[in-house]
Amino acid sequence: MDCKKAENLIMKYMDGELSPEDAQLLNDHIKLCEKCREEFFVFDAMMQNAAEVSKEVIRAPEGFEKAVMSKIHTEEEKQYAYSRNDRLRMICISIILCFFAIGYFLIKNKEALIAKLYEYPAFAQYLNEVVPFSQNIQSYENSALNAVEGVFSYADRLLSVSGMFLLAFIVIGVCVYGVLRFRGNRHR
Amino acid sequence: MVKTDYDLVQGAMDGNEADFEELVKRYKNLVYSVVLRMVTDAEDANDIAQEVFIKVYRNLSKYSPEYKFSTWIIRIATNTVIDFRRKKKQEFVSIDEMETELPDSATPESTYVNTEAKSELMDAINSLPDMYKIPIVLFHLEGLSYQEISSVLGVSMSKIKNRIYRGRKLLKEAIESKKEGGSFGLQKG
Known part of the structure; x- marks a missing residue:
């Protein structure tokens, strides 16, 4: 048997997988080969020391569980505070988006809405007071109102173009809010 | 009836803290022992072992009962040690500066020889790169x-076997060079 094979058998010995036949072969070889014999003794001593070390019972320090649980509580509190802030932020975003949506709806359907409101006497009276007043203002501040009207018509065009985007923002906002709320509940 | 590890995982996921605490009790010594043998410093080992359990808590939903819980937790522990070492700058210390604790039993001489040999082995193990040291x-x-x-390291059996064989040879070289050259600088984990 050559030294390469002897080395493999030493490794098998260290793995605890050396068969009696192989043990005999290795024994015969190291009797004759000084280099392999020395190698075997170094590895064997290593094995014995490793076995000694592995027998030593290592215990986690006192209060280990408490320390872990306390860290987990701290982390959960942070997580909860974070998710609460997230929720607050999302509520604000949702409210703003809702205002945009309502504003868009009112601007888009203002003619139809005014016509509908005229059907109710109380609103008709109110509108009769407001509309002449606005017409009055218009007569005096025509140029200013034109500018305002310009802004409104621009907003109207913009909103009709980006209506779908607005709707998408609302849907995304609601989804994010839902996810954050779910996360918050899970971590509690 | 004693709850299985998987029962405790399920309980902890449902928000039962006592179940998670039980898991910590069951595995704290294993995790601490694995970590301590890889980093040698008791304070670092304590911090890392605690971090392991926090990672376990965060990832309970990823545990699959087809693996032993011990295998899963050792995998997290070894990854945490590797991350820790990446973060921490490596320090060089002399063997002479290392402290060894002597047990009360056994005679002073035999204890000295025994402790010295074990300490020599542990120093040699700690001088190995993680690739060999961990297996x-x-x-x-x-x-x-x-x-x-x-399964812990997610590496094939043949690679593990090769790394252990190579690691043993490196250990032998480290021990022999220590004997030939006296005290030598080691990379502390």
């Missing part, structure tokens, strides 16, 4: 099989 610690000191180490 050596898991196989020779923690008693895991090749199969278990393969």
